[in-house]
Amino acid sequence: MASARRLVIGIGNPLRGDDGVGGLLAEQVGGRSVQQLTPELAAELAELEAVLFIDAWLAPAGAGPELIAIAPANGATGSSTESHRLEPAQLLAISQALYGRAPALHLLRVPATAFGHGTVLSPELQAALPAARALLGQWLGGHA
Template structure:
């Protein structure tokens, strides 16, 4: 399990927080070097904040989605900052396989400096933790 984000940028730190709470790893961003860690795994969960749309009505809820398998070379960017699909493509290209992958995304509302989560993200944390527990039970 990999939590992505910066704990000094408000809601962006939620991925790191949740991963660390269950013994996972946290990183500021996904980099090609992580491919070696992913190659031997059967399953991986990426946990990250996503910018919630500013709209009236109910707050968006956290989502847990499977990531589709990616063929080597597809979406494998050359940047040192990758999204999960690009990292999985690099893993497959280098090691001939990649784990099945899932992405837990928690709606974020503020990326300002500081360690405090916005009220909207705090409201989403119980649902995010439920999704995380469900994923862990299926492991």
């Protein structure tokens, strides 16, 4: 789901089992998929009002999907060894620092258990998909 003011971005590798759930859910609502967050996304974020990132989460047993509001990280822009990979709060901080604005940002974390090679989602993740889709629908409804 993308418009001039909001965007859904799925994060993860679709060839690593459950890690591909972000892209799967984002693409189902017209959003897009990236394998990782990079500084280049900051310019695009600065033009938006709201962004939802969807990502697989190595959660404790029994955990369900979570929708979390994200605030900019205070001056954090990644370590020198991993400056090409960012967390959502770091990307938000870069957008704010470089462009003077950042969107409202939420993260939908979907519990995942299997990250091996392949495109098949684990039974545990498949069981969590209805709850994840419900949270995605809530976010979309709140940002229509």
